[in-house]
Amino acid sequence: MSTSLLFLIVIALGIVGWFLGNWRARASVGGKTSALHSRPGYYGAYVLLWTTLPAVFLIIVWNVLSPIAVSSLVTAKLPENIQNGPEQARALTMSTVRMIENGLSKLSPEDLDKTADPATDVKALLMSKGAPLAVTPEPFAVDAARYQLTLKNSSQLLLTLSSIGLAALGLAFALFQVSPKLRSRNAVETVALAGLLGCSMVAILTTLGIVLSMLFESIHFFSIVPIQNFLFGTVWDPRFSSAGSGSGGGGEFGLLPLLWGTLYISIVALLVAVPVGLFSAVYMSEYASRGVRMTAKPLLEILAGIPTIVYGFFALITFGPLLRDLGAHVGLSISATSVLTAGLIMGVMLIPFVSSLSDDIINAVPQSLREGSYGLGATQSETIKRVILPAALPGIVGAILLAASRAIGETMIVVLAAGIAPNLTLNPFEPVTTITVKIVSQLTGDLEFNSPQTLVAFALGLTLFVFTLALNIYALYIVRKYREQYE
């Protein structure tokens, strides 16, 4: 019986258990449900959990362990020379065995018996059943395949019996336990709690896994390239990794040009996004009439929904050339991909981010403060400047820091609009490159995963991660501090 069908059966048993538990709980108190410790539904859920959970757990564990066991048993049956031979040869044989076994499973029992006879042309037989083989199988491989098929079939049969048996056992056990005194709600809620905990662990463990993998690959990288050369080097020239060289090929991996490019573009972006976003938030929350706010705010937030790649090619195709032509008119030589192009477009991308967060924060300033200020004869602009913005300042700073961490981690816009030249330059009209751009370019194309040219991507990723993490933590700290003030 297939595993998915088995799941369905176990779940069906669980549903039956739900009804039985529910019914038995009601029956045990003669329909007077107020005499039960928990509501009848909890008794049903209690039986359902006891029926399904152990069986499902068994199925999952079995499916993980049984292929390992089967393959080691089959390997033991192979001729000595293959068992003790090189690993590649063993893997090759095992994959042939798997292919034959796959074909054998399509045969009828009589045909299967025929394959036991070494004289049978297994290849032709399988071909006639629509399972072509690439090689003419050796007899020991056919034997091994037959053995593997038998093992698999019996394993599956054993699993079917034991899991359905376990489900039935759980059902009976839980049903037997059902009594008015059973604290079924607490038991069910404990299981639910464990489920919730599991879900939150997924996110945490994933993050941890990513960080650890970056960390180990970075350590690997730093064993090839000294960390001080990476952190304080002013030249980024990784060269190409030549196969087999493995020694770094004399490339230079200085972080500073990339870091400078990242920060420079982010600063330009924030110079655009912060004033525009903040003033639009002030207008939206303090001056705009209801009608304007209802239409303008969603429109502004549409900006936040545009994929950054779209901003990117807008910058590349429209905005960059426009800027270049404008520059030519006034006698400035502006490169089509430059700090200015990427920074301005990224600034536009960040506007809704800053304005939406600041708007929420300004709205959270209590109305009583506005009234207090008006009551003293302050005008609206005095109230905004002297009471509302100072009160909202920590939150606004938090919003700006979050925007900054987005700017630093932003990839698509800079890939298309910033250029790829690792320049250490103050001139905003020249192309620069960023950490994210270099991660993309180091990991694109044919790769050798042991060369520093590739591994540097992990070190760059780790640097980026540390930067944005520090900014995010600081921003959250500030936002939280601000929240406490009004509670």
Next chain:
Amino acid sequence: MLNVQTNELQQGATKLGGALNPHKVAAKDVSVYYGEKRALFDVTVNIPDRGVMAFIGPSGCGKSTFLRCINRMNDTIPICRVTGKITIEDEDIYDPSLDVVQLRARVGMVFQKPNPFPKSIYENVAYGPRIHGLAGSKAELDHIVETSLQRAALWKEVKDRLNDPGTGLSGGQQQRLCIARAVAVSPEVILMDEPCSALDPIATAKVEELIDELKQNFCIIIVTHSMQQAARVSQRTAFFHLGVLVEEGATNDIFTNPNDQRTQDYITGRFG
């Protein structure tokens, strides 16, 4: 009918008494609408200077709405519309040529919940004088802050920590800080919208004591839910019910010998 008579009597008294007890604030046929809904019906009342006038009445009777007409705080509510006439010293405060900002400097307000700005104690009090340019120098500003805090009976408690945040004070201290903040701009009228409803009895007693002090220099109008408070602090009381000014007169008379049955019912606790 009775209202009209009392008003006429008062006006007569004012004419006779002249400068001794002039009407500071006078309202005539004031009605307030929130959109289609009418919240206040033709309120006519005269409020004397240098004294405390209390507005009492059950929740939703319009007493706060009327109070907020006197410094045009209702202007901040877009759907709100006010008709009738309110004058302060014979100057129509709804006259289009009058700047509402100037009006609010003349009519201070203390709110139900203490609402100090998230600034230092000093900055809270200095806020109004700074905006209106009342102080020419730092020393002058210091002086205004000190006298305002003294008038609000808070100076002794905070004089050593003027730079601490105002939000760090206790509830009662915060409310007195808000009173000091209002006093600092030297208003002529101070409106208080249930100033003690968020305070404990001891803080309430202090604020009431303060109101008693302040009435020698200001015209104070207080909205209160507590009839005892009205009896303790006010010289005149007005009773509102369902948006109508039912009865207005000397506090003593209202509480001992009301003319209207509704007033009688309210002060004896039959509703409200």
